[in-house]
Amino acid sequence: MEQETVMREEKNSLGAIRIADDVVRIIAGLAATEVSGVVSMSGGVVGGITEKLGRKNLSKGVKVEVGEKEAAVDLFIVVEYGSRIPEVAAKIQDAVKSAIEKMTGLVVVEVNVNVQGVAFANELNEEENNNRVK
Numbered sequence: 557m558e559q560e561t562v563m564r565e566e567k568n569s570l571g572a573i574r575i576a577d578d579v580v581r582i583i584a585g586l587a588a589t590e591v592s593g594v595v596s597m598s599g600g601v602v603g604g605i606t607e608k609l610g611r612k613n614l615s616k617g618v619k620v621e622v623g624e625k626e627a628a629v630d631l632f633i634v635v636e637y638g639s640r641i642p643e644v645a646a647k648i649q650d651a652v653k654s655a656i657e658k659m660t661g662l663v664v665v666e667v668n669v670n671v672q673g674v675a676f677a678n679e680l681n682e683e684e685n686n687n688r689v690k
Contacts, residue, residue, distance in 0.1 A: 566661075575660050577622050581615030584629050584667075587655035588618070591647045593639035598632040598672035617672075627662040634673040645669040 566573045588594055597617030617632040629652055635644055649667040656664050 575622075575662075577620055578615060580620045580622055580627055580629075580656060580660060580662070581618045583655050583659055584620065584631065584652045585615050585618045587651040588631050588633060588648050591644060591651055593636050593644035594633050594648065595636050595675040596634045598634055598670075622662065625663055626665045627656060627660075628666045628668075629656070629664065630668045630670065632670045632672050634675050635671055637674050637676045641671055645671070 585597055589597065599616060619630040621628045631648060635641055648669050652667045653664040656662055
C-alpha cells in the first residue's frame, strides 16, 4: 500500500507554497534525535524493529497529522539507559514543537512521545563496531 503524499498549501500574492507531510515528519525526526538521551527512532508497534536513524529514512518512527494550520505528532523512540525518561520526553516535545513551528508556520497542538525501548551501553558499542565493519 503506497502512502499518499499530503501537502499543506498556502497562497499569497506571488503564488502557492506547499509543504508535504513528509517534510513535517523529517523535521520532527531530526529534532527528536538531536535531544540528548535519544539513541534512535523506532519503527513503531507494527515494525517492532529498532535501528539507529540513518539518512535513508529520516521520518522513521514519526507519525504526523497535518491540517491547514495545525499539526499533531507521534514519535516512537529508544532511550539511552540511565537517562531520565520524563526529562528526555519533555525536551523532545519542546524541540519538535519549536522546529516544526519555526520551519513551517504550523501550530503544533500535541507531541506524543512513545518510548519503545532502552539501549544499554554494551549494545551501543556493539552496534558502532558493526557499523564500522560494513
